[in-house]
Amino acid sequence: MTHRPPQQLRAAVTGGTSGLGRALVAELLRRGARVAFVARHADAVRRTADELHGSHGIVGDVSSKDDIYPLALQITGTLGGLDVLVNNASSLGPAPLALLADTDCEDLEQALATNLVGPFRLTKALLGSLAASAREGRHPIVVNISSDAAVTPYETWGAYGASKAALLHLGRIWDGELRGEGVRVVSIDPGDMDTPLHELAVPGADRGTLKRPEDAAREIVDAIVALTAASPAPTIEPEVLQ
Amino acid sequence: MKPAVLPRHGPRRAKLLVVDARGRITHHAAADLPRFIRRGDLVVANDAATLPASLAATHVRTGEPVEIRLASRRSLAPDAVTAFTAVVFGAGDYRTATEHRPSPPALSVGDTLIVGPLRATIAAVHDHPRLVDIRFAASVEEIWAALARHGRPIQYSYIQEPLAMWDTWTSIASQPVAFEAPSAGFILDWSTMRALRARHARVVTITHAAGISSTGDPDLDRMLPLDEPYVIPPATAALINRSKRRGGRVIAVGTTVVRALEHAARRTGHVRAGCGVATGRIEAQTGLLVVDGIVSGMHEPGTSHYELLRAFQEDDALETMAVEAEDHDYRTHEFGDAVLIERFARVERLGLDVHGDSPLNECGGTIA
Numbered sequence: 001m002t003h004r005p006p007q008q009l010r011a012a013v014t015g016g017t018s019g020l021g022r023a024l025v026a027e028l029l030r031r032g033a034r035v036a037f038v039a040r041h042a043d044a045v046r047r048t049a050d051e052l053h054g055s056h057g058i059v060g061d062v063s064s065k066d067d068i069y070p071l072a073l074q075i076t077g078t079l080g081g082l083d084v085l086v087n088n089a090s091s092l093g094p095a096p097l098a099l100l101a102d103t104d105c106e107d108l109e110q111a112l113a114t115n116l117v118g119p120f121r122l123t124k125a126l127l128g129s130l131a132a133s134a135r136e137g138r139h140p141i142v143v144n145i146s147s148d149a150a151v152t153p154y155e156t157w158g159a160y161g162a163s164k165a166a167l168l169h170l171g172r173i174w175d176g177e178l179r180g181e182g183v184r185v186v187s188i189d190p191g192d193m194d195t196p197l198h199e200l201a202v203p204g205a206d207r208g209t210l211k212r213p214e215d216a217a218r219e220i221v222d223a224i225v226a227l228t229a230a231s232p233a234p235t236i237e238p239e240v241l242q
Numbered sequence: 243m244k245p246a247v248l249p250r251h252g253p254r255r256a257k258l259l260v261v262d263a264r265g266r267i268t269h270h271a272a273a274d275l276p277r278f279i280r281r282g283d284l285v286v287a288n289d290a291a292t293l294p295a296s297l298a299a300t301h302v303r304t305g306e307p308v309e310i311r312l313a314s315r316r317s318l319a320p321d322a323v324t325a326f327t328a329v330v331f332g333a334g335d336y337r338t339a340t341e342h343r344p345s346p347p348a349l350s351v352g353d354t355l356i357v358g359p360l361r362a363t364i365a366a367v368h369d370h371p372r373l374v375d376i377r378f379a380a381s382v383e384e385i386w387a388a389l390a391r392h393g394r395p396i397q398y399s400y401i402q403e404p405l406a407m408w409d410t411w412t413s414i415a416s417q418p419v420a421f422e423a424p425s426a427g428f429i430l431d432w433s434t435m436r437a438l439r440a441r442h443a444r445v446v447t448i449t450h451a452a453g454i455s456s457t458g459d460p461d462l463d464r465m466l467p468l469d470e471p472y473v474i475p476p477a478t479a480a481l482i483n484r485s486k487r488r489g490g491r492v493i494a495v496g497t498t499v500v501r502a503l504e505h506a507a508r509r510t511g512h513v514r515a516g517c518g519v520a521t522g523r524i525e526a527q528t529g530l531l532v533v534d535g536i537v538s539g540m541h542e543p544g545t546s547h548y549e550l551l552r553a554f555q556e557d558d559a560l561e562t563m564a565v566e567a568e569d570h571d572y573r574t575h576e577f578g579d580a581v582l583i584e585r586f587a588r589v590e591r592l593g594l595d596v597h598g599d600s601p602l603n604e605c606g607g608t609i610a
Contacts (some may be wrong), residue, residue, distance in 0.1 A: 068405070071292075073418050077418050078320060079380065080320035080417065081416065128289060129415075131414060135477060177432075181432075
């Protein structure tokens with residue numbers, strides 16, 4: 001067994017080749033974590049792994065049932081365990097955004113598969129590793145990247161908003177159920193960011209008004225570090241992080 | 243007894259046969275397990291996740307298809323995946339019982355096997371022509387990716403549908419180091435663990451690289467189990483030793499846990515944290531130093547698992563157990579029913595004085 005410094009976090013980030021996910025990988029590496037990231041396209045995974053030195057790139061699609069265990073195997077295999085899982089990969093649903101009544105069922109299903117069922121499956125597959133981390137005296141967490149669309153019913157954001165609302169609720173229930181195992185599940189809304197997903201939703205938005213993903217990543221990793229710190233017990237109320 | 247033929251697990255469907263410390267037998271549902279665990283007991287499970295250890299490969303020198311079953315590795319370090327001991331089968335798949343599978347071509351040191359994008363070289367041929375050491379020529383990341391994409395769980399001919407990886411991971415599956423599922427652990431779903439906590443019994447874990455159980459070849463099977471490295475976390479060792487001092491029982495979930503804990507305690511009678519390789523068999527004459535009860539799958543007389551149960555109970559009780567299990571239609575094998583066997587009360591503990599916890603056994607090497 002490789003002995004790690006006690007504080008070295010083992011983290012996995014889905015959707016790690018662009019936008020917030022990529023910024024999270026970079027920020028976690030900067031703080032000394034061991035990081036694996038997941039994304040669908042092999043070329044982008046390879047490029048990101050080369051650029052973010054020390055990261056482990058894994059190719060797979062969280063919305064695909066058959067990819068989940070292969071992903072879990074590679075994440076826990078390469079990192080030797082897991083303390084932090086960031087469910088970041090997200091699907092907008094229809095692009096451009098559409099009224100619900102104009103939304104294809106397939107687009108709603110895709111949003112649910114990526115934003116709800118995928119995080120559920122991957123978290124479930126990695127729960128053994130997270131619980132093992134807790135038994136080692138660490139404070140493992142699952143971070144679900146949320147959105148104000150999870151709370152506010154914005155018109156034309158139906159597929160995305162409904163899937164993110166469901167993920168938020170899932171996270172709350174799971175957080176309660178897993179307290180006894182020492183595993184936290186938190187949801188964090190990073191705010192409107194200058195990312196490919198935002199460009200898809202609101203093409204041509206004034207980028208100057210949008211948050212840089214690097215800034216959001218720094219705030220989220222601050223929260224992760226606080227929540228996973230051994231002591232004192234975390235006092236942050238994760239759901240109001242913005 | 244009949245094998246379970248569907249890969250269903252978790253306690254909801256399975257049955258539980260209990261042999262108590264006086265050798266009395268009762269029948270229950272597996273979900274009732276927590277009722278038999280007392281305040282202060284420690285339940286110790288193996289949290290190894292199961293590797294997709296069956297690899298379809300081509301033997302380059304002859305061009306013949308073979309199946310490689312990864313069977314053992316020397317260390318559990320995450321990057322120790324370049325070298326494995328493996329059993330090689332000839333063409334065919336799990337639909338043919340292993341004892342009827344054709345032999346692979348003659349294997350020689352230096353032969354190349356191709357698995358998806360990976361090349362493996364045979365580094366040694368053991369005392370049996372199908373038991374070899376292989377070495378993958380790739381980075382650790384590439385090896386994990388290839389195992390994830392091209393590996394499948396080891397299959398069983400009596401299971402009706404092919405096993406997927408999710409069938410072979412227990413709820414607590416963590417590090418992927420087991421070659422076959424540590425299947426006794428299927429009884430522990432999250433609600434059972436919650437019920438145990440509510441009874442003030444803790445569930446703790448070790449990680450043990452459960453090896454392959456059978457190859458269908460009597461000569462090879464006599465060489466099993468191969469070396470099975472394990473890791474006992476310091477927190478687990480400390481809790482076990484504390485529990486023993488306070489009179490709590492240690493209930494092992496699975497034969498691998500018994501082998502690891504007894505091995506780690508064999509010098510001083512108390513469990514040493516760290517890494518080791520469980521060698522030696524546990525059988526009727528073995529004096530158990532640590533484990534007070536075992537939760538296990540249902541195993542038939544004559545198997546090594548059954549031999550291990552003889553360290554817990556008199557033969558009379560085990561014979562009655564086998565008869566009753568047959569009468570009550572218990573299912574054997576990986577996805578079958580369960581037994582809880584308490585150590586027979588007359589089996590005396592060795593009078594070892596237990597003081598504190600021994601220092602961590604460093605994980606670089608293995609305990610001799």
